[in-house]
Each structure stands twice: as structure tokens, then as C-alpha cells.
Amino acid sequence: MGGRRWLTKDFFILMTPAFVLLLIFIIYPLLNTFYLSFTHWDGMTQPKFVGISNYREMFHDPLFWTSVKNNLFIFIVFLPLVTLVGLGFAVLLHNKAVFGRNVLRGLVMLGMVMPMTVVGIVWMLLLDPHAGIVNRILEIFGVAPRAWIQDPSTAIYFVILGSLWAWQGFTTTVFLAGLEGLDVEVLEAAWIDGANAWQRFRYVILPLLKPALIVVVTMSAIYILKVFDLIYVLSGGESVPMYLFVLAYMVYYEIFYNFRWGYAAAIATLLTVSVFVFSLGMLKRMISERGVESG
Amino acid sequence: MGRKTLSIAMALVVVLAVVAAGCITGSTTSTSSPSATSTASTAPTSSTQKQVTVVIYGQWGGVEGQNFESALKVYEEEHPNVKIKYVIQSKLRDAVLTELATGSPNFDIAILPWPALIKELGEKGQLEPLNSIVNYYNGEIQKDLLNMVKVGDTYYAVPIKAWAKPGIWYNIPDFKKYNLTPPKTLDQLEQDCKVFEEHGIQPMASGAADKWPLTDIFEAVLIRIGGPQLHNDLMLHKIKWTDPRVLEAFKILRDLIKEGCYGNPQTAIGEKWEAQVPRLAKGQVAMYFMGNWIVLMLEKEGAQPGKDFGLIPFPVINQSAKFAIVAGGDWVVIPKNAPHKEAAMELAKWLAGPQYQEIMVKKKGYLAPNLKVPLSAYDPMDAKVVEWMKEYGVVPDLDDNAPPGFQPIIWNKLFEFWANPDDYKQIAEQLEQYAEQYYKS
Numbered sequence: 193m194g195g196r197r198w199l200t201k202d203f204f205i206l207m208t209p210a211f212v213l214l215l216i217f218i219i220y221p222l223l224n225t226f227y228l229s230f231t232h233w234d235g236m237t238q239p240k241f242v243g244i245s246n247y248r249e250m251f252h253d254p255l256f257w258t259s260v261k262n263n264l265f266i267f268i269v270f271l272p273l274v275t276l277v278g279l280g281f282a283v284l285l286h287n288k289a290v291f292g293r294n295v296l297r298g299l300v301m302l303g304m305v306m307p308m309t310v311v312g313i314v315w316m317l318l319l320d321p322h323a324g325i326v327n328r329i330l331e332i333f334g335v336a337p338r339a340w341i342q343d344p345s346t347a348i349y350f351v352i353l354g355s356l357w358a359w360q361g362f363t364t365t366v367f368l369a370g371l372e373g374l375d376v377e378v379l380e381a382a383w384i385d386g387a388n389a390w391q392r393f394r395y396v397i398l399p400l401l402k403p404a405l406i407v408v409v410t411m412s413a414i415y416i417l418k419v420f421d422l423i424y425v426l427s428g429g430e431s432v433p434m435y436l437f438v439l440a441y442m443v444y445y446e447i448f449y450n451f452r453w454g455y456a457a458a459i460a461t462l463l464t465v466s467v468f469v470f471s472l473g474m475l476k477r478m479i480s481e482r483g484v485e486s487g
Numbered sequence: 488m489g490r491k492t493l494s495i496a497m498a499l500v501v502v503l504a505v506v507a508a509g510c511i512t513g514s515t516t517s518t519s520s521p522s523a524t525s526t527a528s529t530a531p532t533s534s535t536q537k538q539v540t541v542v543i544y545g546q547w548g549g550v551e552g553q554n555f556e557s558a559l560k561v562y563e564e565e566h567p568n569v570k571i572k573y574v575i576q577s578k579l580r581d582a583v584l585t586e587l588a589t590g591s592p593n594f595d596i597a598i599l600p601w602p603a604l605i606k607e608l609g610e611k612g613q614l615e616p617l618n619s620i621v622n623y624y625n626g627e628i629q630k631d632l633l634n635m636v637k638v639g640d641t642y643y644a645v646p647i648k649a650w651a652k653p654g655i656w657y658n659i660p661d662f663k664k665y666n667l668t669p670p671k672t673l674d675q676l677e678q679d680c681k682v683f684e685e686h687g688i689q690p691m692a693s694g695a696a697d698k699w700p701l702t703d704i705f706e707a708v709l710i711r712i713g714g715p716q717l718h719n720d721l722m723l724h725k726i727k728w729t730d731p732r733v734l735e736a737f738k739i740l741r742d743l744i745k746e747g748c749y750g751n752p753q754t755a756i757g758e759k760w761e762a763q764v765p766r767l768a769k770g771q772v773a774m775y776f777m778g779n780w781i782v783l784m785l786e787k788e789g790a791q792p793g794k795d796f797g798l799i800p801f802p803v804i805n806q807s808a809k810f811a812i813v814a815g816g817d818w819v820v821i822p823k824n825a826p827h828k829e830a831a832m833e834l835a836k837w838l839a840g841p842q843y844q845e846i847m848v849k850k851k852g853y854l855a856p857n858l859k860v861p862l863s864a865y866d867p868m869d870a871k872v873v874e875w876m877k878e879y880g881v882v883p884d885l886d887d888n889a890p891p892g893f894q895p896i897i898w899n900k901l902f903e904f905w906a907n908p909d910d911y912k913q914i915a916e917q918l919e920q921y922a923e924q925y926y927k928s
Contacts, residue, residue, distance in 0.1 A: 234611065235584060235587070235588040236587065236588065236608075236611040236612070236613055237611060237612075319757075320757065320759075320762075321753075321754035321757035321758065322754065322757075322758070322762070322766075323762075327754075336751070336753065337751070337753070337754050338753045338754060338757075339696070339753060339754050339755070339756045339757020339758075340757075341757065342695070342696050342756045342757045342902075342906070343753070343756065343757075343906065344903065344906050344907070428696055428697050428698065428759070429578075430580075430895065431697075431698045431699070431895045431898045431899060431902075432895075432899075433899045433902060433903070434896075434899055434903075435903075445892075445895070447584075448580055448581055448584055449891050449892040449894070449895060450891070450892040451584075451607070451891075451892075453588075
């Protein structure tokens with residue numbers, strides 16, 4: 193029973209405020225959302241219990257499948273991209289030979305410290321078909337101006353690009369922290385053994401960065417599965433086009449335009465469960481990695 | 488501390504937290520019984536004694552917001568016991584619906600531009616009937632605007648501002664420079680477009696990136712094909728989106744888009760509506776179909792009505808079709824559970840009256856739903872719009888009066904049409920499928 197020595201009076205006093213807040217603002221809303229997902233509720237009259245009818249409807253709703261498809265597409269393209277870009281920047285900024293690397297480290301973080309609405313507005317200004325600098329530069333190279341953000345064939349790529357710009361600051365920082373924490377002796381040993389730069393990176397640095405990699409992949413996955421604000425801003429607010437619908441926006445749309453809080457709660461529940469299952473898988477992996485390391 | 492004591496302490500914490508959370512639920516469910524509303528209504532706000540702060544939610548910002556606040560000062564001076572707090576809500580719909588769902592909204596009055604939403608909220612018992620105000624002004628308020636928010640015999644809102652989408656605003660120097668006359672027919676419009684295009688001027692702007700302006704253009708074409716009856720029938724879904732006359736509207740617009748009347752199709756879909764106003768003032772764009780509110784914006788850009796810009800009705804397509812102007816407004820609503828209902832009713836009455844509306848009319852870009860406001864109070868361009876409304880008659884805005892969930896679908900589908908005009912038949916079919924779903928429910 194010695195393992196429970198931390199169950200002291202102080203522990204409970206210190207934990208109580210956080211626990212109460214967690215209960216009110218996280219656990220209760222989660223449970224309430226789960227309950228609402230089994231009701232028909234318009235946000236005004238009494239909720240009516242309808243069993244699993246919302247879930248059944250969801251799987252027959254073409255808009256739901258469009259949203260799932262878009263979520264998956266964004267997820268599949270974004271995740272490797274943000275990981276590679278973050279790793280690339282981290283390796284570059286870890287190198288002491290890079291001129292002005294401290295300034296560059298600050299610049300890399302710029303997208304991350306900006307609110308997503310500001311990121312959206314910056315992108316809109318940059319890509320404006322008449323006044324945007326991107327189209328002006330492209331014109332120099334003979335590319336005709338286009339409405340990149342609004343064009344149905346390119347819009348989703350700019351959502352990914354905008355998210356990448358905003359989020360790579362985080363992935364770079366995590367990888368940088370991982371690189372800073374590497375054991376120099378191990379690297380020196382590899383160097384003495386005659387490993388070249390690529391071999392050192394591939395066979396020494398990368399395996400040692402695995403914990404950082406798992407954090408990056410988990411957090412990036414959570415971030416991108418919940419993507420909403422950037423799509424909302426880039427679409428001009430109230431009218432996100434159907435080819436950009438994602439699950440998080442669908443929740444909003446069902447509540448504020450169709451007054452179907454119950455149905456929206458079912459979608460939100462599914463989204464939460466997906467994020468939870470993915471995070472749990474990654475977390476387990478991280479714990480087992482740690483177990484291997486320490487064991 | 489024993490384990491038992493700790494367990495009790497934790498249990499107490501959990502109970503407290505659940506009770507606190509339950510308070511949130513409690514208020515949520517209280518919404519659901521609209522009849523159990525009105526404790527707040529009898530709060531002693533009265534107008535004579537206690538100081539009351541009436542909170543108004545609206546989305547008027549910029550010059551319009553400043554004008555509104557300065558008009559409210561007049562009311563405050565006349566009612567020293569009333570303070571008015573105007574809160575600009577950029578996401579007005581979200582704020583209003585969320586607060587109504589909690590059962591205890593923080594606002595006393597909301598200014599909403601969505602008649603279909605107002606009716607839905609009224610039917611669900613969320614809004615206070617405003618028949619007393621309508622009766623007080625006995626016939627002074629524009630009937631069309633009142634009918635848009637009427638359910639049975641109950642008026643759930645009163646209009647405090649009217650707007651119209653009267654036609655095409657055009658840049659006079661551009662037309663003079665190339666010896667063109669503002670188009671009266673579709674053929675003339677197409678010819679003018681060609682001349683402007685040849686001289687590197689974008690013939691027309693659409694404001695497509697914001698999507699809603701596209702429905703206005705579509706409605707104008709629809710009226711010119713089948714008159715107000717066709718417009719009304721589609722709005723109420725008495726005819727299908729695949730009706731041959733509706734398809735004709737799509738086809739006419741497809742041709743205009745493909746001929747370059749709206750500029751380069753690849754950039755036209757990225758044009759924000761507000762950004763087109765300075766372009767029109769500068770003559771970079773020759774014509775722009777937009778509502779009367781741009782008068783103020785054009786004047787702010789230094790353009791003068793009659794000298795730099797003028798207004799024409801959308802060109803004739805079918806000679807036999809009666810013309811009408813799409814008009815709408817902003818309405819005030821009072822929630823059933825408004826914190827200061829009595830004071831809110833008084834203020835809403837004043838906002839629906841001629842004193843307030845004349846103040847606003849004199850500030851330009853504002854049309855009064857109260858008919859007691861004299862025509863002499865208007866700026867010449869606004870007066871012209873009011874006269875047209877009287878002469879041609881008005882029809883309600885199609886998408887604003889469609890079921891709330893269908894409105895963004897109309898916007899989106901018309902936007903997809905603008906991006907791929909050749910897909911118009913497929914888009915009309917998709918719109919019809921959604922319409923069947925929404926109008927049924």
C-alpha cells in the first residue's frame with residue numbers, strides 16, 4: 193500500500209479546484225452531449241428521446257459522408273506534411289552554423305501564436321485575386337490570377353496549407369526540444385564509427401526522436417481532425433461551401449441553421465470518439481516505447 | 488485525514504459540481520417551456536423610476552453602427568432612466584440562438600435581418616408578440632415588411648429599417664468615356680459588356696466570394712423573366728428549381744459569365760462584395776448589382792450621385808414580365824425572457840416610429856419602413872429608390888425567406904454555378920433535391 197502515500201490531505205486540497213472545473217467544463221458537457229445525441233432537440237423545446245435514430249440518420253446523410261471524406265483527405269495530406277516540415281525546420285534550426293537561427297526560430301513560431309482567424313485573414317489578403325501579392329508574383333511568371341481560396345478545385349489545398357503554416361511552429365518546437373535533449377556522446381560515437389550525416393540522422397537521431405514524433409503526430413492529428421476556424425474564415429463566415437464541409441463545421445451548421453442539436457450532438461460524439469481512439473492508440477504506443485526504453 | 492473522510496469530501500465536491508453543472512441544464516430546459524416565461528417581464532424596470540440598461544444585439548458596424556448609436560442618444564436624453572447598450576455581434580445568429588437556448592438571454596432586443604428565422608423562433612414561443620406596437624402605429628408601417636414576420640395573427644417583430652436591391656449601380660464617367668448608354672435590355676447589356684471588356688474595364692462585379700450577392704443577381708433575372716409571381720412561386724417552392732423558367736435564368740447568367748460580363752471567371756469567384764464598391768467608384772468596374780446601402784459607401788469613396796454614379800433597373804428580358812424590386816429589412820425582436828421587457832417594448836416602439844427613422848434617413852443609406860417619414864428627408868438617390876419601390880412594388884428577398892437551413896445551400900449552389908456555369912442543370916437538380924427536403928419539414 194506504500195504506493196498510495198501520495199493520497200494525502202494536501203493532494204485532495206490541491207486537486208479539488210482542477211477536478212471541479214474539469215467536471216463542470218469537460219466531463220459534464222461531454223456526458224450531456226452524449227445524452228443529447230439520443231434526442232431530437234431544437235434548442236428551444238423539450239428534448240425528445242429517440243434512441244439511436246440520429247446515428248442511423250447520420251450514416252444515410254450524404255453531407256455527413258462528404259464531411260468525413262474531406263476530414264480524411266485533409267488528415268492524410270496534412271499529417272505527413274506537417275511532420276516532415278517540422279522535422280526539416282528543426283534540423284535546420286538546430287544547426288549552429290545557420291545564420292540568424294534565433295530570429296528564424298521566432299519566425300517559425302509566428303503562425304502558431306496567431307489566432308486562427310488572423311491566419312485566415314492574412315491568407316485571404318495574400319491570395320486575393322485582384323490585390324493579393326501571390327497572384328501578382330505568379331503573374332510575373334505568366335500564371336494567370338485565380339481565386340485560389342474560392343476555387344472548388346484548389347480550396348481544400350489552401351486549407352491544408354494554411355493549417356500547415358499555422359501548426360508547423362508547434363511541430364518544429366517539439367522536434368527542436370527533442371534534438372536539444374539528444375545525448376551528444378551517442379552522436380559522437382556514431383561519428384567516430386564512421387557514420388556519415390545521413391546515416392547518423394537515419395539510424396541514430398531519428399530513433400531517438402521517436403517520443404517527440406509520437407507527440408507531434410498525436411497533437412497534429414487532434415488539431416486537424418477538429419479543423420473548423422480556418423475553413424470558416426476562409427469561406428467568408430456564414431457560408432462554407434459543401435466541398436469544404438468537415439465534421440466540426442457540420443456540427444455548427446446543424447445547430448445554427450437546422451436547429452438539430454440532437455443530430456449535431458451525434459456528429460460531435462462521433463468526432464470526439466474518433467479523436468479519443470486515435471489519441472489513445474498513440475498514447476499507448478508512447479507508453480510502450482517508454483517501457484522498452486526503461487526496461 | 489482518514490480515507491473515509493477523504494471519500495466524503497470528494498463525494499461532496501462531486502455533488503457540488505454536478506449541482507453547479509445542473510444549474511446550466513436547468514436554465515437550458517427552462518427555455519423549453521415558453522409559456523413559463525415571463526418573470527422578467529414584470530421586473531420593476533419601469534420606465535419612471537429605476538435606472539434600466541437595455542441591451543441591444545445587432546450587427547450594424549462601421550458608419551451604420553455609429554449612426555445608430557448617435558440616434559439612440561436621443562432616446563436616452565428623452566428617457567433619463569434608460570441606458571442603452573448596443574453590442575455589435577459579428578456572429579449575431581449564433582449569439583442569439585445560443586442565448587435563447589440557455590433560457591435566460593442577456594439581451595433585451597435583437598435586430599435581425601432574417602424573417603424566416605424570426606417566424607421560426609416566434610412559432611417556438613421564444614419571442615414576445617409585438618402586436619401592440621403594430622396596432623399603435625396603425626397602418627404607418629410598411630405592410631410587406633410586417634407580413635414577412637407574421638404567423639397567424641401575431642407579429643413577432645417590427646421592422647426598423649428597410650433596404651432594397653433596386654438594380655445596377657453604374658459608373659457614369661466609364662459610360663461617357665465610351666459613348667455608351669446604360670443598358671435597358673439584355674442585348675444592350677451584352678453589347679456594353681463587350682465594349683468595356685475590349686477596353687480592359689471589368690463590365691460587372693458580382694461580389695461572388697461572399698455568395699449571398701449571387702442570389703440577388705439571380706432574383707433580378709428571375710423577376711425579369713417571370714415577374715414577381717415567378718419569384719414568389721420559387722420562394723415558396725410552389726415551382727421547382729428545375730422549372731424551365733428557372734433554368735432560363737441560369738442559362739442567361741451562364742452566358743453572361745462565359746462572355747466575361749463578370750470579368751475573368753477564375754478571379755470573379757474571389758471578389759468580396761465590399762471590395763467592389765471602391766472599384767466601382769474608381770471606374771475599374773463599370774456596373775454592380777447591389778443594395779441601396781452602397782450609396783453611403785460610394786459617397787465615402789468620394790463618388791457623387793448623379794455625377795459619378797447612377798442607378799438603373801436590371802435590364803428587361805421578357806417584355807411582358809412585370810417588374811418589382813426585392814426589398815427586405817431589419818426587424819427588432821424581444822425575447823420572451825428578456826431581462827427588461829417593459830423597457831425593451833418602449834424602446835422597440837420608438838425604433839419603429841417616425842422620429843427615430845427620420846434621424847436615420849437623414850444620415851443616408853437607410854430606408855424607413857415607417858411611412859410617416861417624409862420623402863423630403865431622404866438623400867436624392869435614396870428618394871429615387873423609395874419612389875421605385877412605390878412605383879414597381881416590392882417582393883421579399885428569396886433566400887432570406889427560405890427555410891433557414893436552405894439559405895446557405897442556395898448561396899453555396901449559386902456559388903458553385905458561378906465557378907462552373909456549364910453545370911447549371913445539375914446544380915438546379917441538386918437545389919431541387921434539397922428544397923424538397925427543407926420545404927417538407
